Amino acid sequence: MIPLAFPDTGCGVARVRFDIERVDFASPEASGRQGGVQAGWPLWSAVFDIERSDADSVDLWAAFLSRLRGRQRQFFAGDPTRAFPKSAPGGFAGMNRAGGGAFPGSALAWSQTIDADGNALIGLTGLPALFAFAPRDFIGFKWDAAGAVAGTYERRTLGRVVLAATASAGGAATVMIEPPLDPLVVPAGAIAHLDRPCCVMRQVPEKTDLGPVGTGSAGGAGTITAIQDLRA
Amino acid sequence: MKTISAAAKAALADGTAIVVGAVKIETTPVIRIWGGNGQLSLPGEPLPFLPVPDRSLVQVAGGALGGAAQAITLTLSGIDPETIAVDDSDSAAGAATTLWRLIFSGDGTVLLGVNVWARGRLDELVREDEVGGTATISAMLETAARGLGRRGSRMRSDADQRLVKANDGFFKNVSFAGEKTLYWGGRMPATARAVLGTAPSGSGSFGNFGSDLFRNYGR
Numbered sequence: 001m002i003p004l005a006f007p008d009t010g011c012g013v014a015r016v017r018f019d020i021e022r023v024d025f026a027s028p029e030a031s032g033r034q035g036g037v038q039a040g041w042p043l044w045s046a047v048f049d050i051e052r053s054d055a056d057s058v059d060l061w062a063a064f065l066s067r068l069r070g071r072q073r074q075f076f077a078g079d080p081t082r083a084f085p086k087s088a089p090g091g092f093a094g095m096n097r098a099g100g101g102a103f104p105g106s107a108l109a110w111s112q113t114i115d116a117d118g119n120a121l122i123g124l125t126g127l128p129a130l131f132a133f134a135p136r137d138f139i140g141f142k143w144d145a146a147g148a149v150a151g152t153y154e155r156r157t158l159g160r161v162v163l164a165a166t167a168s169a170g171g172a173a174t175v176m177i178e179p180p181l182d183p184l185v186v187p188a189g190a191i192a193h194l195d196r197p198c199c200v201m202r203q204v205p206e207k208t209d210l211g212p213v214g215t216g217s218a219g220g221a222g223t224i225t226a227i228q229d230l231r232a
Numbered sequence: 233m234k235t236i237s238a239a240a241k242a243a244l245a246d247g248t249a250i251v252v253g254a255v256k257i258e259t260t261p262v263i264r265i266w267g268g269n270g271q272l273s274l275p276g277e278p279l280p281f282l283p284v285p286d287r288s289l290v291q292v293a294g295g296a297l298g299g300a301a302q303a304i305t306l307t308l309s310g311i312d313p314e315t316i317a318v319d320d321s322d323s324a325a326g327a328a329t330t331l332w333r334l335i336f337s338g339d340g341t342v343l344l345g346v347n348v349w350a351r352g353r354l355d356e357l358v359r360e361d362e363v364g365g366t367a368t369i370s371a372m373l374e375t376a377a378r379g380l381g382r383r384g385s386r387m388r389s390d391a392d393q394r395l396v397k398a399n400d401g402f403f404k405n406v407s408f409a410g411e412k413t414l415y416w417g418g419r420m421p422a423t424a425r426a427v428l429g430t431a432p433s434g435s436g437s438f439g440n441f442g443s444d445l446f447r448n449y450g451r
Binding site for chain 1: 244247248249250251252267268269270271272283285286335337338339340341342
């Protein structure tokens with residue numbers, strides 16, 4: 001099943017914590033050295049805080065949570081505070097690729113290189129000339145699951161831009177992201193895109209609570225907690 | 233003997249290593265799983281390892297210390313299709329199992345080192361489905377030093393040896409306690425007095441050794 005879309009409610013999300021979760025087995029010493037190893041690969045985790053929902057939004061949130069069926073169903077989740085890059089907060093309407101043609105938000109090609117310090121550098125081509133990336137922008141990657149209908153893009157993940165970067169006049173840019181892409185997961189044929197980057201998540205029902213709904217159908221404060229379900 | 237590559241050691245020293253485990257259980261068909269997110273091929277293995285993004289595999293590989301004699305418990309997710317096959321398989325009992333530890337670079341893209349952490353046989357499989365909790369399969373691995381269908385008996389103490397051959401006193405002077413605490417300085421605890429004996433009895437070298445110690449340093 002294709003993951004559900006995150007609902008586009010009128011009230012939106014009041015606050016979001018959208019962060020990379022890493023698990024360490026640390027062995028801190030009194031000397032100050034903090035040794036240790038990291039257990040497995042990082043994942044995105046999200047806490048969406050909802051406040052003062054209007055009646056229509058309450059309906060949509062309740063319907064969305066009901067459809068998730070607890071842990072059963074995946075959904076697409078991104079950072080609603082940065083659905084588009086900072087330099088194009090309203091989307092890419094009217095923008096053109098440096099090489100000509102409308103820019104729909106996706107790059108023509110991408111590649112990842114790891115530098116000597118272990119930083120992940122994503123090379124992108126087919127961007128508008130001098131396109132600017134700001135820290136905390138996102139680059140999304142989407143690809144089709146094995147055996148799925150082409151173009152459904154059930155598999156997604158994203159990387160957070162950590163250094164400001166600007167595309168060349170030819171529309172090519174090199175951007176540092178976190179976390180680095182796992183080459184065993186993200187195929188070379190994936191599409192790198194900047195429009196509403198998201199990953200596939202499942203909710204954590206123990207930490208999700210929409211809160212009570214008032215008699216006038218107005219919602220109070222609620223929380224949806226989710227963790228990335230990363231699959232190749 | 234574990235040989236860890238220089239690059240992996242450097243990553244461990246830097247604190248940038250990502251550590252994960254891989255398991256092969258030789259049931260029919262052979263089950264190969266690992267704790268990452270994609271399919272992984274290892275040298276010498278004909279088929280790739282299937283992903284079970286499970287940090288418990290890491291815990292076992294990274295946190296299990298001790299010698300080869302120590303049994304290892306693998307906690308697997310009880311609902312992953314890759315691991316449920318272990319539970320379904322008729323040939324799981326006593327199946328040969330190999331556990332690898334994989335060390336990746338801090339960016340998670342380069343496999344720096346692979347080494348076999350333990351080999352053993354599948355001893356016991358415990359399924360747990362906890363309401364409101366987790367569903368897991370615990371696989372107990374008996375490592376080679378402990379099991380492998382050994383026919384002989386335990387040989388650790390004088391009594392054990394005399395069970396094998398009544399007149400063989402080879403172990404008569406060997407302490408059978410796995411661990412004995414000797415107290416250097418300070419007042420001798422009452423329990424130590426009972427174990428080691430305060431008066432030299434002359435019956436065993438360990439008893440004499442202990443009481444000599446306390447005579448010289450403890451009082």
